[in-house]
Structure formats: C-alpha cells, structure tokens
Amino acid sequence: MSLLELDAVDAYYGESHILRDVSLTVEEGEVCALLGRNGAGKTTTLRSISGARPPDVREGRISFKDEDVTAMDPEDISARGISLVPEERRVFPNLTVAENLHLAEVSENRSNTVGRSLGQVQVEHVGMTTEQVYEEFPRLRERKTQKAGTLSGGEQQMLAIARALKQNTDLLLLDEPYEGLAPQIIADVEDAIRRISDSGTTILLVEQNAVAAMDIADRCYVVDQGSIVFEGTAAALRDNDETRDRYLGV
Numbered sequence: 001m002s003l004l005e006l007d008a009v010d011a012y013y014g015e016s017h018i019l020r021d022v023s024l025t026v027e028e029g030e031v032c033a034l035l036g037r038n039g040a041g042k043t044t045t046l047r048s049i050s051g052a053r054p055p056d057v058r059e060g061r062i063s064f065k066d067e068d069v070t071a072m073d074p075e076d077i078s079a080r081g082i083s084l085v086p087e088e089r090r091v092f093p094n095l096t097v098a099e100n101l102h103l104a105e106v107s108e109n110r111s112n113t114v115g116r117s118l119g120q121v122q123v124e125h126v127g128m129t130t131e132q133v134y135e136e137f138p139r140l141r142e143r144k145t146q147k148a149g150t151l152s153g154g155e156q157q158m159l160a161i162a163r164a165l166k167q168n169t170d171l172l173l174l175d176e177p178y179e180g181l182a183p184q185i186i187a188d189v190e191d192a193i194r195r196i197s198d199s200g201t202t203i204l205l206v207e208q209n210a211v212a213a214m215d216i217a218d219r220c221y222v223v224d225q226g227s228i229v230f231e232g233t234a235a236a237l238r239d240n241d242e243t244r245d246r247y248l249g250v
C-alpha cells in the first residue's frame with residue numbers, strides 16, 4: 001500500500017480543466033519529486049492533495065494511508081498527517097522566529113482539539129517540539145529573536161518548513177522550496193530536506209529546478225499541461241534526455 005495515491009484525478013478552477021487523469025503514488029519513506037514548467041499543474045496537484053479549494057477535484061480519488069481523503073476539509077487532512085509548505089512561504093514577517101514557531105504550535109493544538117471533540121480524527125503523533133526544531137535547524141536557533149521578515153530567503157524557507165513540522169507530519173508537501181534561492185543556499189535547504197527524510201518523514205517535492213530536485217529524489221514524475229508525462233527513478237530521468245529537454249528544458 002502506498003502512503004499517498006492519486007487515482008485518475010481531474011481538477012478544475014471554475015470551468016478550466018487543469019489536471020487531467022493524474023495518477024501518482026508516494027511510497028512511505030521516499031522523497032518523490034513532481035517536476036514541470038511554469039503553469040504545468042504542480043501547485044494545483046499539491047492543493048488538491050491538501051484539500052485546499054479551489055481547485056475542485058471532480059473526478060478520481062485521492063487516498064492517504066488507505067483512506068479516501070478526496071472530499072475532506074483541509075483541517076481534517078492536516079490532522080491525518082499531511083502538511084503543506086506553500087510556494088509563498090507564509091511566515092509572519094513582523095514576528096520573530098520563535099513567535100512564528102510558537103504560533104504554529106498553537107494552531108496545531110487547536111486542530112487536534114477540534115478533531116478529538118468530533119471523535120473523527122485519531123492523532124497518531126504530534127509534531128516536533130521547538131527544541132527538536134532548533135536541533136534540526138541550528139540556524140533558526142541562532143536567529144530566534146530576529147524578525148522573520150529580515151531572514152534571508154533560505155532561512156525563511158527553513159522557517160516555513162519548520163512551522164509545517166510542528167504539526168503532526170507523516171507526509172510533507174513542499175512547493176518549490178528552492179525558488180529564488182542562490183545555489184549555496186539551495187544546498188543548505190537540500191541538507192535540511194535530507195535530514196527530515198532521514199528522520200522518517202515522507203516527502204513530495206514540487207520543483208521547476210529539476211537538476212536540484214533529482215539530487216535528492218528517489219522517484220520523479222513530470223507533469224505537463226496537467227497530465228503526467230513521465231514516471232521513473234531520478235536516475236532514469238537523468239538518462240532520459242528527450243523528456244528533460246522537452247518538458248523541463250534542462
């Protein structure tokens with residue numbers, strides 16, 4: 001059984017048909033990459049998985065831990081262990097690093113309480129403590145009293161990931177974590193992603209930067225115009241000049 005499975009998903013924004021027959025799986029423990037150009041449908045796929053609306057998923061099925069989560073609300077999906085770090089890295093710029101992390105914890109406690117009181121959600125494990133986060137991201141400890149808006153792009157990305165990990169996370173969805181970062185900083189974020197993966201969290205990484213994503217991914221999918229056009233190991237994609245050239249421009 002795959003941890004996450006999309007089976008023939010069709011998703012729409014209003015009447016625009018964006019995802020067409022998208023099927024993919026993410027296996028427990030792996031780093032899976034979903035690659036594609038601007039506007040290919042990467043963010044739409046992640047939003048569909050996390051329950052964010054729009055888009056509307058009108059056909060197909062999304063299952064997580066063998067449970068159908070297709071029509072579920074985002075809070076219920078999040079309580080089951082899926083955390084999304086969106087493209088825009090939503091940190092609170094006027095709050096310090098420590099305050100940003102604290103707020104993530106407060107919202108996690110609230111959603112667990114709601115889940116328990118409805119009796120629908122089994123909380124399997126809670127997220128990282130602030131101390132664990134600082135151990136994982138020493139740079140955030142050094143900067144804990146600094147306002148998040150004054151962090152570098154790479155540090156903000158790490159803070160956004162750290163906030164997600166304060167929630168109960170079995171599957172971490174990362175939307176273009178390398179966007180706008182210099183190569184040296186990309187290497188730092190890559191190290192952070194590897195450590196998170198090594199500690200047992202499964203990762204679905206969405207990127208335009210195929211070269212960097214292939215570095216850390218076990219398996220890759222390529223999406224183009226809302227359809228999956230390649231599926232295989234990172235090594236197979238590296239060897240597939242035609243696919244890389246045609247759909248990724250690298």
Ligand SMILES: Nc1ncnc2c1ncn2[C@@H]1O[C@H](COP(=O)(O)OP(=O)(O)OP(=O)(O)O)[C@@H](O)[C@H]1O
Binds near residue numbers: 036037042043045
């Ligand atoms: N809220 C929306 N309403 C209507 N169309 C949208 C909306 N959001 C995205 N789209 C369209 O859906 C398609 C897929 O967009 P999506 O954001 O999934 O692409 P992407 O692969 O994440 O691209 P990028 O790499 O630029 O982030 C695009 O054609 C886009 O214009």
Ligand SMILES: [Mg+2]
Binds near residue numbers: 042044087175
């Ligand atoms: Mg996007």
